[in-house]
Amino acid sequence: AFFYPNVQTSLVEGIFVDAHGAHATGFVDAVTPCTRYVSGAATVGRETAAQWVRVSFHDFVTHHTSDGSGGLDASIGFEADRAENAGAAMNDTIRFFRNRVNAKIGSADFLALSVSVAVQNCGGPIIPVRAGRIDATGPGPFGVPAPTTTLNDTLSMFGGAGMSQSDAITLVACGHTFGAVHHGVFPDVVGPDAITPNNTAGGVNFDDSPAVFDDHNVHAYIDGTGAKGGTLVTTPNVTSQSDLRLFSSDNNATLLALYNEQGSFVNTCATLFQRMIETVPSNVVLSDVITPQTLKPVNSTLDFDTNGNLIFTGSIRVLSNESAVAPESLTHTTSLNSTALNITPEDEGGYSIYGNTTFYPFNQPISKPSAFTSFSVIGSGISSETFAVQAQTFVVPSASSNSESEDGTVTVSFTVAVLNSSTAPIVKVSIPVVQPNTFGPLVEIFNNVAVTAAGTKAGYSLFTGSVSAGVWTHGTTEVAIVNGSGNELDVLMVV
Numbered sequence: 001a002f003f004y005p006n007v008q009t010s011l012v013e014g015i016f017v018d019a020h021g022a023h024a025t026g027f028v029d030a031v032t033p034c035t036r037y038v039s040g041a042a043t044v045g046r047e048t049a050a051q052w053v054r055v056s057f058h059d060f061v062t063h064h065t066s067d068g069s070g071g072l073d074a075s076i077g078f079e080a081d082r083a084e085n086a087g088a089a090m091n092d093t094i095r096f097f098r099n100r101v102n103a104k105i106g107s108a109d110f111l112a113l114s115v116s117v118a119v120q121n122c123g124g125p126i127i128p129v130r131a132g133r134i135d136a137t138g139p140g141p142f143g144v145p146a147p148t149t150t151l152n153d154t155l156s157m158f159g160g161a162g163m164s165q166s167d168a169i170t171l172v173a174c175g176h177t178f179g180a181v182h183h184g185v186f187p188d189v190v191g192p193d194a195i196t197p198n199n200t201a202g203g204v205n206f207d208d209s210p211a212v213f214d215d216h217n218v219h220a221y222i223d224g225t226g227a228k229g230g231t232l233v234t235t236p237n238v239t240s241q242s243d244l245r246l247f248s249s250d251n252n253a254t255l256l257a258l259y260n261e262q263g264s265f266v267n268t269c270a271t272l273f274q275r276m277i278e279t280v281p282s283n284v285v286l287s288d289v290i291t292p293q294t295l296k297p298v299n300s301t302l303d304f305d306t307n308g309n310l311i312f313t314g315s316i317r318v319l320s321n322e323s324a325v326a327p328e329s330l331t332h333t334t335s336l337n338s339t340a341l342n343i344t345p346e347d348e349g350g351y352s353i354y355g356n357t358t359f360y361p362f363n364q365p366i367s368k369p370s371a372f373t374s375f376s377v378i379g380s381g382i383s384s385e386t387f388a389v390q391a392q393t394f395v396v397p398s399a400s401s402n403s404e405s406e407d408g409t410v411t412v413s414f415t416v417a418v419l420n421s422s423t424a425p426i427v428k429v430s431i432p433v434v435q436p437n438t439f440g441p442l443v444e445i446f447n448n449v450a451v452t453a454a455g456t457k458a459g460y461s462l463f464t465g466s467v468s469a470g471v472w473t474h475g476t477t478e479v480a481i482v483n484g485s486g487n488e489l490d491v492l493m494v495v
Ligand code: HEM
Pocket: 046, 047, 050, 051, 053, 054, 057, 087, 089, 145, 146, 147, 148, 154, 171, 172, 174, 175, 176, 178, 179, 180, 181, 182, 183, 185, 186, 232, 242, 246
């Protein structure tokens, strides 16, 4: 299958841009509207957007700049039963990611994505996202500040993770604009009177707009109005007044500066949140920032039709902002110089904060695969773009599938095709499976999977194989054809 500019970037971009409507990935819907609690009844009184931000903070803050360990690595999934990570948020969040994790996007990348999505979907600015984090395989060190943690210990926890005193204050002020403190989690901070039939967890919001990324908490704290900065400022239980201790630790200088920033407060927060989600173990190399693509081939692949002929199928997705209207048709040509295709849109499109998406499906025979090296797309108001392809070898979508046994284990069966050669390709299969002590999947990788010759089709030699793994988490499995150096020549995400 063909992904542009590469598999990981294409998949992550889809999570942002294919937010709602046709071909939606369903991720942004979890925080739409921002008051939504995706992991349980609305009457519980929890908020998924707030949970996502809190969970990433808890995963991040045990980073140690001294030895480059920890940071955003989803170790939090193994640490959910620690007192310092109290509440449903850790497991709710990692479990929500569970059936989305695959070989290209792990739980840690989903944490980063979730912070960006929560903020930008709830009125805040866009926080750029990079991918490439590596999921931890076990728990990390302790060290998340709690309401009762002393100021000194709190500052040294933030300091260990690379955040100065004013960074720490700012980060907390930015985090505590969302969500609530819950009686069910912190009974010493919030009393049982917060519980109502529509708020069974007994949440008391930090400010009057708990589902909007804004500076109301900062204003209420400085002005002494409304919730006055929230229950971690006002609780009569002095040892639990962690926000008051931290905010006043520099005589409120940082909070006053944030107060005066007015509208740009959220941008200051976005910059600091980006630093937080880019705090990763030192062996991690993050990708470039992933940005929306105006013209993007999606689900594009070679395949064999029912008559055994080679076809090139997929869709072109056009992203249009408010001022641009999607063209009525696109022209699609290949390096084979056959007649250009005029492709027209599906009735239903999608949308996100980046604009509207329109999908132009195509399906064309490929008569001479050896000369099929690229295709081009052009349309009114859309400048021509050419996309490289290789037709030497591919994983055959219509002959590859996952099957789940009664015990939940999964078998991936696949067919790979190689043009004009009877040499078997090197196949790598990656399967997200359940692992103990976390809801986060482990992506099991099988290198050099055995294949069996299975005849020929349209000039290609076919090989089949299969791999059985542990209990499937229902994330896409991946079949890749790799070269001798391990570089991926073709990748199919098997759904
Ligand atoms: C000294 C540091 C901090 C302490 C002691 C602290 C403490 C707490 C406590 C006790 C809660 C209530 C959790 C619940 O009852 O469900 C909470 C919620 C929250 N915290 Fe913090 N926090 C700190 C720093 C941060 C930072 C730096 C961020 C973000 C970058 C953050 C983001 C949040 C969010 C979004 C919530 C709301 C969660 C929800 O509604 O489910 N916190 N925090």
